[in-house]
Amino acid sequence: MTDSKKIATRDAYGKALAELAQENSNLFVMDADLSQSTKSVEFAKVCPERFVNAGIAEGNMIAVAAGLASMGKTVFASSFAVFVTGRAFEQIRNSVCYPRLNVKIAGSHSGITVGEDGGTHQAIADIALMRSLPNMTVLVPADATTTRWMVREAAAYDGPVYLRLGRLAAPVLYPDGYEFKWGKGEIVRMGKDIVVFACGLMVSIALEAAELLAAEGISVAVADLHTIKPLDSDFILEMTERCGAAMTLEEHNIIGGLGSAVAETLAGNSAAPFARCGVEDQFGQSGSPEALLKHYGLDAETVAMKIKQVLARK
Amino acid sequence: MNFANADEFALHMRREIIKMLAASGSGHPGGSLSATDIIAVLFHDEMNIDPANPDKPDRDRFVLSKGHAVPALYAALALRDFFPLDELQQLRKLGSRLQGHPDMHKTPGIDMSTGSLGQGISAACGMALAAKKDGLPCTIYALLGDGETEEGEVWEAAMFAAHYRLDNLIAFLDHNHLQIDGNPRDVLSPEPLNEKWRAFGWKVLEIDGHDTEQIKDAIKEAKQSSGQPVMIIAETVKGKGVSFMENQAGWHGVAPNAEQAEQAISELFWQGE
Numbered sequence: 001m002t003d004s005k006k007i008a009t010r011d012a013y014g015k016a017l018a019e020l021a022q023e024n025s026n027l028f029v030m031d032a033d034l035s036q037s038t039k040s041v042e043f044a045k046v047c048p049e050r051f052v053n054a055g056i057a058e059g060n061m062i063a064v065a066a067g068l069a070s071m072g073k074t075v076f077a078s079s080f081a082v083f084v085t086g087r088a089f090e091q092i093r094n095s096v097c098y099p100r101l102n103v104k105i106a107g108s109h110s111g112i113t114v115g116e117d118g119g120t121h122q123a124i125a126d127i128a129l130m131r132s133l134p135n136m137t138v139l140v141p142a143d144a145t146t147t148r149w150m151v152r153e154a155a156a157y158d159g160p161v162y163l164r165l166g167r168l169a170a171p172v173l174y175p176d177g178y179e180f181k182w183g184k185g186e187i188v189r190m191g192k193d194i195v196v197f198a199c200g201l202m203v204s205i206a207l208e209a210a211e212l213l214a215a216e217g218i219s220v221a222v223a224d225l226h227t228i229k230p231l232d233s234d235f236i237l238e239m240t241e242r243c244g245a246a247m248t249l250e251e252h253n254i255i256g257g258l259g260s261a262v263a264e265t266l267a268g269n270s271a272a273p274f275a276r277c278g279v280e281d282q283f284g285q286s287g288s289p290e291a292l293l294k295h296y297g298l299d300a301e302t303v304a305m306k307i308k309q310v311l312a313r314k
Numbered sequence: 315m316n317f318a319n320a321d322e323f324a325l326h327m328r329r330e331i332i333k334m335l336a337a338s339g340s341g342h343p344g345g346s347l348s349a350t351d352i353i354a355v356l357f358h359d360e361m362n363i364d365p366a367n368p369d370k371p372d373r374d375r376f377v378l379s380k381g382h383a384v385p386a387l388y389a390a391l392a393l394r395d396f397f398p399l400d401e402l403q404q405l406r407k408l409g410s411r412l413q414g415h416p417d418m419h420k421t422p423g424i425d426m427s428t429g430s431l432g433q434g435i436s437a438a439c440g441m442a443l444a445a446k447k448d449g450l451p452c453t454i455y456a457l458l459g460d461g462e463t464e465e466g467e468v469w470e471a472a473m474f475a476a477h478y479r480l481d482n483l484i485a486f487l488d489h490n491h492l493q494i495d496g497n498p499r500d501v502l503s504p505e506p507l508n509e510k511w512r513a514f515g516w517k518v519l520e521i522d523g524h525d526t527e528q529i530k531d532a533i534k535e536a537k538q539s540s541g542q543p544v545m546i547i548a549e550t551v552k553g554k555g556v557s558f559m560e561n562q563a564g565w566h567g568v569a570p571n572a573e574q575a576e577q578a579i580s581e582l583f584w585q586g587e
Binding site: 028049050052054055057059060062063064065066067068069070071072073090091094095098099100 | 371377417418419425426427429430432433434436437438439440441442443444445447448466467470471473474477478
């Protein structure tokens, strides 16, 4: 399933938007002075007449997007995840989700792999914020193929969507044209001892950890939960029961993100050993993405060790 | 229903506002009554809207950025037959189409859900931009409170509208000099409002917000604007038309009881012209 190519999901986002520019004359793209970084600039290059820079004013950008959507437009509004979901949270709540308007929020530079910019710029609570809002769909692509599919699906879907993107180049896991299903988890590696539910960049890390453990005779299943809301509860329960143990893995606070969403599904429905692996309720800091992953225990070696800790409880 | 003019329409709006607030036992009379004459002119005289086809694409839009004044908007919509007049008595009740703040999906004739201050003017900017891009001949109207301009988002929107030359956007500022905690000058002064809006690149007109002729003339002048959004600063009186509510911050968010409503209605009668 994997090949050696690496592409950041933000790059795939910009490219997918640029592709859609010709196909969808109803599409508007907004940014808050970060189009070079979120890659929405790729849309601006081919379709400047439907690109709207709101300047460094995220709250206004989201409510302007809502106004555009109320006139029948499909709007993608991009910025860093920490700002667009944090600064503009209440605009997303009251002007987008409450009236169910057709606005797609794209938050790039999510998680700690933002790297050197440090803790102020590393979104670790965006999934928690976005999934707590009624009417919101929350999508976290693991690679470029998934991102392209999600941008196209989100553009075709009528309603609010949050798309979580990363800065760091991520391995391409799925072949071009792979047929995903909206709201359905993907098994990216079969295994029988434990299932790791991961999202975003962490799907690749989970695969690396699974490979390390395979050498020790431990069989790890890796599932890509790219749709965090609505959550594929049946899939989560089925995989957990089949493997008899489960762990979540995310580049997000263990409070409120994928781990919490899966825990909410398992609570009362499964007695299997379970653990949440992610950022342990602390802010990030400056450093290279690789150094940060290791520091916060999200590198393949540490993840493999944590998987063994869960297995020890079986 | 037919009315002689916007003044008679406004008078009936005021009566309906008092009646619906008394029936609901909660809501915001002060800011509804100060905004009544502006909304009366828009919905009786100016806006291209059709009660039989409330979603027609080329209609003018109205965004009540100070969403708590929605009783005034409900009164105007009911008097224009967007929904039955007696439905006004369902204001704020469970299951009602008339929510405590505007809901674009529940109430026919409402163009944007608002209520969180500062967001409506941004949404109006988005509407005006879409209308310009599509070449729609419609005008986007927005109504803000003076206290509302303490929200930073208002000024983000002000920059946006001027930058994108949204001359199809006409905003009113209901300058009634009272917010919940008192006079804005004492709470967090947004003054001088006229100079601020001019500095942000808007054409500014200043009128008496209870003089329907001045309101009409200002809209006419605003429609001539080229390349600039227009802010019409309307001097108003909070609680206008009901003697014991006028200029009283205490009537911001408290509904009249039956006795007070009766007294208020007795003050609101058509004297003709």
